[in-house]
Amino acid sequence: MKTMIGVIGGSGIYQIDGLEGASWVKVKTPWGAPSDQVLVGRLDGVPMAFLPRHGRGHVHSPTTVPYRANIDALKRLGVTDVIAVSACGSLREDMAPGDFVIVDQYIDRTFGREKSFFGTGCVAHVSVAHPTCPRLSSACAQAARAGGIKVHEGGTYLAMEGPQFSTLAESKLYRSWGCDVIGMTGMPEAKLAREAELCYASVAMVTDYDCWHESHGAVDVATVIATLTANSSQGRSMVSRLPGLLGTDRAPCPHGCDRALDNAIMTAPEMRDPEVLARLDAIAGRILKV
Template sequence: MEKIKIGVIGGTGLYDIKGLEEMKEVKPSTPFGEPSDNIITGTLEGKRVAFLPRHAKGHRIMPTELNNKANIYALKSLGVEWIIAFSAVGSMKEEIKPQDFLIPDQLFDRTKTRVSTFFGDGLVAHISFADPYCPTLSKILYETGKDLGYRIHNGGTYLCIEGPAFSTRAESRIYRSWGVEVIGMTNLPEVKLAREAEICYATVALVTD
């Protein structure tokens, strides 16, 4: 099977990639069940890319229902070494406005029920997770956004809640007091599983509110 090093995970509103050529749909089998949707492989600006819509075409899968282990395993099986993940988020700071982009460098985990590791059943491992996002890929994404003229913020903490409900006003006040920059529902356990799979992972967070 062809090895594709660049993976893209599309978030809310991103279900395909404009300009992708030589497209083909593949559905790798995994020991964890089916990924969110077929993976679309193709060529973008001369680079081979594998694209996976996180919530499936038509936005059919809630954050709490995602089979993250199957998604990451499927991309890894194609040879993916770098994942660019897109996520819609809410802003927790006045200076971060709707339609801004942010490249987070830290995470705060408020999820509750999600399976967050490939390990277990007799296989024990403890990964380093002090810096959850890949600094090399994050820098490339930030500099590219600046060069394209987008309002983009470099660094910040992404607080991941369980969902699917949004936070209460009381919860939001507490989260703001913690100093987090954005809030979303999808980066965890996705980024933990990518780290365990030795995939370089970075997020482009689009502020929607």
Template sequence: MTRSVLGILGGSGVYDLPGLEQLREQRLSTPWGEPSDLLRFGRIGTTDVVFLSRHGPGHRIAPSGVNYRANIDALKRAGVTDLVSLTACGSYREELPPGSFVLVDDFIDRTFGRENSFFGNGCVAHIPFAHPIGPRLQERIALAAQAEDIMVHRGGICVCMEGPQFSTLAESNFYKAMGCDVVNMTSMPEAKLAREAEITYAVIAMVTDYDCWHPEHEKVDVAAVVRAMQANRSRAQRLIMRLAADFPEVHESCPAGSDRALDDAIVTAPEARDPDLLARLDAVAGRVLRPGSKDLS
């Protein structure tokens, strides 16, 4: 049995987590570089919690400048088993106005300038990713929202765009017509890397605007987005506090297989593996790469 450690990635507008008890802060170095910020360790009730601000102090890191590999590696080293990502997003649905919370369950990755895997030449791995969200973790978020009387919308497709520019009108109309629900700039490659690190992942997408498809909201205004983020902050923090307070002490196995994602995923023969890359994978893939571990070899 593995003890649960709940990780929280604070996105736009959520840069800290008040209420953490026994708080301590630590900056972890990783083989992939420095994380966005120091990690904040604490407890909520009996649950161990690790908080990391994705954009760093003062929102100094742009979506494309986030070192996603370092962030996920650091959270893995901190023992995180379940990771909740808070993210601002635009809405493609009239029924998802600014202020809505959406528990998305799928993604379309439109990023192109980011390192999106821990693996590569010297150690090739192919992970299952059909269902990127941990359904039991998402269900616990929904139950926490219900307990706090916070409305959340279950399910939805999130387009992750490169940014930092907002969408063109053509892009906005295209993704709306394709049946997407929200758009953001940070879920990819974050979700992919969490799966490679065998961390169960879920997203709370907080709507700040209608992107630019809406005839009455044709321009995404930063000032309005910031106001919406500020309005969302207290509810998001309250939701996380409830989630942590009710979280199970023992990590629940993931029906999507997130916590066993590397089983049979590594295809490079042991004698062909790059020792330098293997050393960098110590935290992420140590479970399957240590001598005697089960992998495709």
């Protein structure tokens, strides 16, 4: 199997430098239009696809991002490994603005989003006990460190609905839960990537201390953008090193991300809705044989 890297760029990451033969392509999905067209090309000989999560010009709020269409579009293009880059607030003193956190756990507090490709007509339950891929996460950490970025390997991401930032009481509560960073886009993206049998790594770029930190005050967009400017160039630097680490040839994921649906489908074959199955052609075609 050949590697194809998919990058979902969050706030501040709207392009990838050095893509050979780059072109923006329109991808149709059964879940509607993705956030934007997808930039496809090659980087150091490895196929790559880049999708701006909020769209060019930042037109989608965290709630209105078409998460299902985005993941389907990447899977439909042949992506095998997804690196999600996003801005976040820090809930820990030692995770300072400018640092990168390689997320390995989530607490999902979102409530206004479709969170699964499956449902009535074809029910499935996948495990997200370990929602990110350790192999891919390790490669992201290595790539970031090679660029001189301070990296924290492992962290719990509190996914909030937004678009408002936290209240002080909420920020203190999430710290008491042991959360490390807070953001608005990590879920349901990670859950959907698992359902799509894609290896998924989350790189959270710290822009602020949320509002819990007494000496830093409340979060505002101006503060976030100022840190994003520096973080975005570091994020692109990290991405540029990934093809060399992942290579062109890809073995099966040692953690089983690419086989997540093996025992997940609950609906009996004779009871599966053909229209639902048709929508799952890219996501679950391997297991449903559609």
